Amino acid sequence: MPLFQNAVFSTTVADLRNLPNDSRCEIAFAGRSNAGKSSAINTLANHCRLAFVSKTPGRTQHLNYFQLAEGKYFVDLPGYGFAKAPEEIRGQWEGLLAPYLRCREALRGLVLIMDSRHPLTELDLQMIGWFAPTGKPIHVLLTKADKLTRQQQALTVREVQEALSSMTGNCTLQLFSSLQKSGVREAEAVLGEWLDLPTRQDRPPPSGLASEKAARPKKRNAIGWSARHAGGGARGR
Template sequence: MSLFRAARFEISIARPQDLPAPNGAEIAFAGRSNAGKSSAINTLVGHTRLAYVSKTPGRTQLINIFRMNNGAALVDLPGYGYAKVPEAIRKQWVRLLEEYLTSRESLIGLILIMDSRHPLTPLDQQMLGWFAPTGRPIHVLLTKSDKLTRGPAMQTLAKVRKELAAWGDNITVQLFSSLKKTGMDEAEKIVSGWLSAEPVAEEVLDEQRVSKP
């Protein structure tokens, strides 16, 4: 069975102080509003409604924790960057995201969701700036890759891979499509490597590791 299958909802959190005590490894999912984060989570777990999908950006306003059968958790963080969110709410999200990403001891890695048509926005770079200094791995999913033809998609992948090198060596990146269900195996191999603390298969690393300039 897939690593992510049978994940179940556990709890929603609005404030950092309400986070439960660490209980197993946590893998966080973060991304700009409407970048396809909820769709990516649903695709990976094989459940159409585990993470709420909305055409209205900014609907994910809480930290939502989903528990997998192996005891590890998938942590869906609030989407960031939606301009119509009230300033007070936006500040609350920023504090929630920053505190969780920089202080959570059980967090072992970050899945960063970027729309393949608009990668590495300033807010994406801010997320990298928060998390990369922790030394924990980051894996970037370039979502909605089905919107690009193969040539532009591969060019985007190469460009993002090169630019991510500025944030260190512990970053991998791949193309992903929730609609076409492509990229699922690659993402699962990366996360499996994090959970087992064993090196990911060399062929996966060769395909996805960020190249140094």
């Protein structure tokens, strides 16, 4: 039975004052709007429509809570890279996300969704650089891995490992495919430990980080999560 089989929608939060009071452990899911974030949550929960998969980037505008067990939640964050969203709406989202990710005590770690065909965009790097100073772990899901050949998969994992090792030592990563439902056990092993949930013992560990440092990857153009938040995080280190 999948570890997160019992996940159910709990609440939508538009104001930090309305965060669940009973929460003891939360895992936040972040990523570009078209990277497969909702599909990844659905796959982990073995539920085809738990998190809404939209064809319109930026549809998720609030913090959507999914209860896994008593006091334990997945939190679906607004996707970044939402170019079509008005500046005022983007500002509201950032005002919600920034204090949540930096100050929420119940938050145990961040799952960062990256399209394995286009990883490490400028906004992915901003998110990592901004969240890493919290000291909480980051687990990267390289989604849509079925779109790559095995050789391409291995090359992508190696390049992302090397890039992340130059930014933080508290990060793991793995390949993931919602279409093929591959990588679920590896993700369960990491997230189950964060949430202190019992896990099966027959699953392989996720990839770690390479020890050698790599040159900063080429930035990709993107619109959304403001660079000023990344800068603010760096100054606070």
